[in-house]
Amino acid sequence: MQMQEVKTRGPYAKGVAKREEVRQIALETFARRGYRGATLREIADEAGLTVAGVLHYFDSKEELFTEVLRLRDAAAVEITGPSPRDAAETLIRVVRHNATVPGLVHLYMALAVEGAVEGHPAQDYFQEHFASLSDWIEGEIRELQSDGRIKLQVQPEMLASIFMAAIDGLQLQWLHDPSIDMAERLSCLWNELILSPEQT
Template identity: 45%
Template sequence: MATRGAYAKGVIKREEILDAALAVVAEHGYRKASVREIADAAGLSPAGLLHYFGTKEELFVAILRARDERDARVYADAAADPVTALLDVMRHNASVPGLVQLYAQLAAEAGDPEHPAHAYFRERTATVEGASVAGIVAAQAEGTVRSDLDPAWIIRAVHALADGLQSAWMLDPSVDMAADIEQFVALLRP
């Protein structure tokens, strides 16, 4: 019985840490968010923080997973339409530059199969693209998306465009990521 209580407390504490970490990284960015700063925000020592995550890299992967879970909850109503959901997320991303920096940095590093973020990005890509293909197939059946285009290609192209726009936006915050995606989506209409 004590193990269950300790486990439940650990899960709750981990969630508290991730909430604090999301706020710190969103505000200060990937490079300025130290383990010490995140630990302070969570009311822990750096060693206490890493007890829950192992390494700084694993903490940052957990932050991205928590961000994805939060976005899935917040934008659940739009999820039936992958384009609307993506546009909503891209508009939100403009308000959390630190999380965009974290995503872009770890995405680049995740090309190394040994990096702790490698599995996360492979899983995330498969999940996002897999879930979105059905929406494109439905839109093609309704006649709102060109039927001569491969649905998987459309999703890969939009995913790559979104990631590239986030990099461009980090260099020039005047880039309207959502507007650029809307322009691309307009090219997909019959």
């Protein structure tokens, strides 16, 4: 009985490991080659698979691309730390880092639009992504409001939504004009919402 269990687990574990390897290769390929330059063929070659072999581990290329975004988010922990407290400043650091990987920014923005279509593999990812970010930013805004440090007496969820829109809007502008300093502009927006120490 135990031997049969090991036999069952072996191929499954290898499949999970290979799927993760493909996902990591796809992330690196997008970062290196860009959204237009990265192809399933190149990802497959890097993984020692055929394109059909890649799609054995993912239902579609859209699912693979969505998984790349999930992996990108997990990698952001290396930038932010496991439990960042300052939501705004942390997100500004992430946006600054994003400027070094335009291919992943392009992928994110492309799937953000496509994922709005009902049934798209990225739909759940973006709903979770936006809800998580919103809760995090709202929490910080509530704390700042209770300390009297927010200039605008607006509902936290509204301010969080505006700040998130600024992040994605700046990334879209930056794809069209890489001379834009996204982090600087985002920092300017946030700091304009917060009272100076002399005013508190």
